[in-house]
Amino acid sequence: FNDLQSYIQQPGYRACVLFPGEEAQMLSAYQDDQQPLLLVVPDGTWRKARKILHCNPLLATLPRVTLAPGLSSRYRLRKAPDENALATVEAVTHALNMLEPNADFSPLLRPFDALIEGQIQAMGAEVYQRNHVDSSR
Secondary structure: OOOHHHHHOOOOOEEEEEOOOOOOEEOOOOOOOOOOEEEEOOOOOHHHHHHHHHHOHHHHHOOEEEOOOOOOOOOOOOOOOOOOOOOHHHHHHHHHHHHOOOOOOHHHHHHHHHHHHHHHHHHOHHHHHHHHOOOOO
């Protein structure tokens, strides 16, 4: 965190934290007169990401932005705090696609998808079905 202050005070940018919360504003596409955002994205488990936010007073002073509700994660192997919880790379990809609608950032998810598929193959279909597929659907 030593260099955080210099990063978030870059001229020409509005620094904010991409993380859900009651006071978080919904992200939307840039307007012509807006400064671009400098997104600070805490990375880690949900518990660790919250801890990062609470342990750093500088991050606590930044406004929060969040994604539209209803997005679902591709990460089929993890336990998430709720069904709208996304992995960091998913959240960043959705945020960039929202802010810059004329660009497509979905290729950022290709390595993530490959990682998931590799993990599923390594554990085997039976273990995956038993531990990660919701049989109530």
